[in-house]
Amino acid sequence: MFNYRVIALIKRELREKLLSKAFIIMTILLPVFMFGIIGIQTFIMSFDSEKSVVEIIAESETIAENLKGVIGEWNFIKDSTVIPMINSMSQMEFDDYVNKKQTDLLSEKISGIIFIPNSALEDKKIKYYSKTPKNMRLLERIDNPINRVLVEEYFQSKNINPEELQYARMSVNISSFKISEGEEIKEEGYGNLILSYLFSFLLYISLLMMGSMVMQTVIQEKSNRIVEVLLSSVTSKELMIGKILGAAITGLLQMAIWISPVILVASTSWFMLPENITIDITFLQVAYLLVNFFLGLLIFVGLFATVGSIFEDPQDAQSGMWPIMLLVMIPFFISMSMIENPSNPVATIASMSPFAAVIVMPAKMAMVDVPLWQIVLSTLVNVATVFAIFPIAGKIYRVGIMMTGKRPSWGEVVKWLKYKY
């Protein structure tokens, strides 16, 4: 299989791909782009909450006074993202007051008015008036000081000691622990969740990118008639193997470049990560990821090359590649859904099914301890998929690349399988 012809083909593919602008830009820009998106998101979020003026009006004067006393303890008040104006007035006065403030509310001079009626001491029901009453971020924040004041006021009359009051005020604080075999139980941070997201995303991008890159070159060779010159020197099988391996090596290299900073961060203590973003990944896992990715490239690049061979016009190919796009996209969405519940049974099945295993298993592995037999099975399924699709893909490729003229129907493509070529 690896004769001088295949090696020459791989060399050409590598030279063409690694030096292409698209590859260099993508390899460098994707991480920049991803961090950029996170940055922009943070930026926008910091932007929206800048200086919202909120009026808090309590029916009871004591509540208003107490609120003035404690509200300054909260960070969002300290850094003045929310400027509170606290007053007290009766229900009747308040109704008029809201009407009076209508223009200020509409022009967003003040973000909203909160009214704390006396009845809140019994049912904790308060009212919020605003042009955008569903500003959850603001309400979640302001909720805490108000709750505290109400709780304190409520228990004041009940003669309870301050320690017990302190307990009642506290909200639940959950620490998550990941249970895994053998090792001691460790507190689990967000690191692996982020890692899982990241891998799913990179896998998805890279498979699609390498796949469509190869598809383009196959179409190009076909429509430029280079393929006939090539076939006078190499067999179609050698050509296909050369193409797929060329792309797989390129993809692997790109992935290695992408994930090396992650591994660096995880394996050294040069970078100080926040405590709740610990990354827990072993060398074996990285090796598995790369092997799995390589198999995935073989499968999907092979499929894309096959689709490319059927068509002569890139536009036709766009419409012809949707079945393969689905094979990549559905598993990707399964991985994404798994982030909410890693032991989702659909994901478990998908992680050991042909085509989906490539994408789902790595995401699953980053989040839960997958039994070894499942990992082995998933890998075997991938290998079996490679062996199952290649004779078929090779046959379609063989016929397709020399077929010019009318765009073939799927029925005709099936017929090709019976051709003697």
Add this chain to the structure above:
Amino acid sequence: MAALEVKNISKSFGDLKAVDNASFSVPKGSIFGLLGRNGAGKTTAIRMMMNIYMPDSGEVTYEGIKAGPDFNSKVGYLPEERGLYKKMKVLETLLFFAEIKGKKGRVVTKMAKNYLKKFDLADRMNSKIEDLSKGNQQKVQFISTLLHDPEVLILDELFSGLDPINTNIMKNMILELKEQGKIILFSTHVMSFAEKMCDHVAIIDHGKIKINGALADIKAERSHRNISLNYEGDISFLRNNPIIENISDYGNSVGIKVKQDKDIQLLLKLLIDNNVEIKKFDANDISLEEIFIDTVGQEVAQEVKHV
């Protein structure tokens, strides 16, 4: 001795029999012309020789061995529809095509540069293919078929799309290669080239080989009592003349077959007496074009009758 042999190859695409039980052989050190109209089956036959198509039946052998990847690496193949990687550089392209034939290293690079010099492309060595003119791209493609020093050259429609100067360069090049003892097979529908260059020809029509053999023999067989005539004037008086067996109009020339050897002189006299201006009068000769039209045209005529 025949070095390259095509034995009873057939190939169908659906209901269409593109090549139908075709056989011919190409002797060592000869130039072989595969002649036929467009769509006659030339390209399909050649693709089967190159293993690009698998024959439905029959086989191709080179020096007694069934043609396969080893044979392919001894062949320089120029397909009818030329193709190069547009973004690759000239020298890079040449070296790549040599490498997939198993030739690489300093010697090949040097040879590539020599060829580029010969074809006046030395200064374009590092240009991208897409920046070259069409004619220059053709030259690069031709060099790529020669660079690995093949034993056999298979050139499909070699002269299509070449201007007269480049055509001449190619012609000389091919004659030079013949001197070096290479086997050259080319397909064409331009008979004048084939007539001047080929030692052996095969005429293919509707996938079937109609005539096959040494050009000299084929001509000798058909040239007896035949006159190839170029003229100006009116020769309609020859019709119904008792010395004439038949007259065929080939457009450029007219082929006249007389009944007996001695009638040739009589015919010449007759033409002069009737004030026909004679441009060419070849006795006992027939052009390849005439043979071709006779062979291929007859079938067309028969087909029409059947309908």
